[in-house]
Amino acid sequence: MASAPSSQPLPSAEIQAFAAEHYAESGAARFGIEQAGVAALLAEVSGQRGGEALPAQHLEELVLTRACMAGHNGAWEVFLTRYRAGMYEAAYKIARDEVTGRALADSLYAELYGVNERGETRASKLRYYQGRGSLAGWLRTVIAQEYVNQYRRTKRETSLDAAVEEGQQFASETAAAPRLDTRVEEATAAELATLPAEERLVLSAYYLDGRTLADIARLLRVHESTISRRLDRAATGLRKRIRKRLIAAGMSARQADESLEETDVRDLKVKVSETLRQDESDLAFYKKSGEEG
């Protein structure tokens, strides 16, 4: 989904009218960008966004990023004044460690500036900003992405001493978890597929990641009790519907109940780790990172 802008589609009449209407408020004039330039920028972004609504709310920030990409000193001054402090603060909060946070922010700043080792045209990471949300939020998200990537990279680089200490050379092969009855699996998969995406997201965040109700509520901008109700509803509904499917598939009511019986929840966590190819630990990623940070 992430793709760098490549083509320069011609602005449509609608985009040109939009650019004319919002040119003054976009602040493009102070960076030497003419109305035609704003229209071209909008056409580029609109093309990348599949014709979604034009970014009127964040047009000024979009123009600022493009002016920074073009190397406009005034634009960089504005950018640094507005976003530098927030960028570093967000990096500290995400990494929960001043050194790591500073390294993250420095690294991102270099990428935003577009340092090119081969001496070719400067390619700034700012070109990926398309104005769907605020620029400050985009910077936070980029830092979070970089942090997650960095965590994955560093966790693979286990030192020999650490491996010996952990006794990895004596580790036995992990026993494969017993698979479920295929009928149960099919019925469950079919029922889960009928759930709305947001319900599945709530289930994943709660059961797989171990997020709290408050965390999920904050992300989805709903009340904590709403998440609680949704989980209750999902649990009750899923159980009923899966049981119904199992009986329809030939199981007796008792067999269906037994197959749906709860087992040790640790089994789930082992499987989650395997499936998501994460770490050996049974803890969710964010908890581990928090402990280590």
Place this chain on the structure above:
Amino acid sequence: MKHSIPKSAQDVVGRQAAPQEHPSADLLNGFVEQALSGAEKEQVTTHLAACAECREVVFLAGGDEEAPLPAMHRPLPVASSRWTFWSWKWVVPSVAAVAIAVGVTLMRERSGQPQPAASPTTSMNAPSVAPQARMDETLTYKAAPEARRDVASESKPVGQKKQEVVAESQSPAALAKGKDTSSTAAELGQLKAYARDEKQSVQQRAPYSFAAAGAAQPAAPAVVIKNDAPRLAAKSLPSAGPPPPQRPAAAKPQSASPRDSIAIGGSLPDAFYSSAAAAPASQSKNEAQTVAANSASTALPPSRTEDSSANVLHKSKAAESAAGPSEVAAARQNQQAVQQQQMTVDSASGAGSLIEGTPVSVRFSDWRITGDGHLERGSSSGEWTRVLSDQPVHFQTVAQVGNEVWAGADDGVLFHSSDGGERWTEVRVSKDEHRPIVSIRFRDALEGTISTDLNTTWKTADGGKSWIKE
């Protein structure tokens, strides 16, 4: 664990294959800030449900701090520090004055004492109007076509006219030149009457907001009625109870005198100017005194009231000859007080943009949704009271039409009050609707629509008893 799904479901959820291609940071940020359109949001949500890494990113990017709410959910500013200061300076003394007057009147009524006769200044101009007649005038004052026509015939805009009046009245040179005192007095009367009208319109709204806030003070306007001219009482009557849903379209009798128009058309400065322009100069002099007395005794703090009343009574003896600079200054002071009160009331009603619908003749309470999803009602003093705080929901939107207040929350929960927010009932548009209600639009008390965040629209034509999906 309180919430438990079948283990098989947990397994299947856990075995979801993580997608190879991840959404861009721009899309993820749009999801965090809830700025994505329907298709993009669905796409990203579906991905997040299956991708632990991206879930981690969005929780890291948006979890630690409160993300900015969308514009429609953002709590509106209560008032700037400037207006807050003025609200305390003017509203509190005004409320105190009204409260004292209420108490005094109630005590008099209970003790059976005869009502004091109206002051000479007021009785001089106050016709004896039966209460029912006053109400009729009140209900029909807006429909007076003559007043509008007179306004239209006035070529100068109201603001310009006011400025001219002030400038001419203030100018000592103009006074020294022997300007026609009767015309000056007439213009001064206009100025004072305008100030009175503005002050009354502010007063007329303020008590209603108190009543809606739970501290009903139905007697407050009655005090004004008894202590002041009946015309003022006629104007203040609607605020004693719930305002009529719609002003009747009955036209005011054409024989009504211009002075009646001045007194009745309180909240309409244009109506005043139309009548004042037609009023003879001799009437305007008396009108100026009446207006000053009325406005001083109704809106100003007690000490200020005494001063102003004394000032006006003193001037009533000398006003026949000329309008002095001190009177002009007093009028300007009154006008400034009115403006400050007006600003205070306007600034306190910060949630106006949240309220949709077509208000007819109702003073809205101020409603807002806080950043953490609580419903709050504002008072004219700038204080916000949390409403339905015991409900475990996250409010999304609120709307008011008349006394009907609707508040939408997440999980498809809708709350309705038919008495301006005193008593609430929970309404379910459908047992299957669990999406947050983000928009409420009511044409009147019965007919309206609500929308969820997925643009599902439900319509009612019976005040929320039944809902039809559109």
